[in-house]
Amino acid sequence: MKIYIYAKQNDDIKGLRSILRYLYEVGEVLIISESTRSFNEYQHLKKRLKQGDILIVWGIFSLALSQSFVASELKFFIDNKILLFIYDLAPTYKNGANAAVNTAVLQTLYALAKNKKISLSALDKNYSVGRNKLTFPQNWSELYEKWQNKEITSKEFISASGLKKATFYNILCEYENLLQEQVKYQKLA
Structure with missing residues (x-):
């Protein structure tokens, strides 16, 4: 597994690197940066990405400038299991x-991006309402499998x-819903 950080000119690299604390193992981290409107380095990077690799970006529009192109980029990550x-x-x-949770979230974003009536630009605002959402415990997937x-x-x-x-x-209910969504997506693909 390789970890790549793809940053645009104005992105805070320290902020992007802070995501690494959520990973159990961190090996070599490669940082690629380019100007805001260019995607040349990103296209080269996509050719290097392999299944199981991790790409860290600032926002959803770091992948492309338009919503339809964002949808195709999300599909790339889902299909290649990156x-x-x-x-x-x-x-x-x-x-x-x-991977299961990440894929489920990307599938949801992909569905939103394909739906032209919903603007993904609203996702650029990082806000939440209500209580903080609980995350799955670190050993959740192993425990779930044993329980199943x-x-x-x-x-x-x-x-x-x-x-x-x-x-x-x-x-548990939320996790099973995520798994069901993943199965539905795999049947469509």
Whole structure:
């Protein structure tokens, strides 16, 4: 797994590097930068990306200037199983290198980008309403798999995840919905 940071001229590289704290292992980090309106270096970078690599960008429009081109760029990341962390969109990286969650978030963004009636420029504003959203515990996917295979009970799953019972079931429901969305997308592709 290689990690790439792609920054535009005015992007804060320190901010982009702060995303690395969500990863369990960090090896070599390559930083590529270019002017705001150019995408030449980005196109060269896309040719180097391989399955399992991580690309960190500032915003969704770091990938392209128009919404339709953003949609095709998101499809590239989904189809090639490359993790895309978007600084302005915390759900893309808050769960670390969890491919299932990252793919589900990118699929949602892809659906929004394809829908011409919804403007992605609203995503550039980083705001939230209500309580802070809980993230999946670090060991969630392994515990979920064990639970699905009946290797552990629900009570053991709750205990190992460190969540309260109600919170656990809310997150479980959300995770299963993400997995179902991923299956639907794979059937369409």
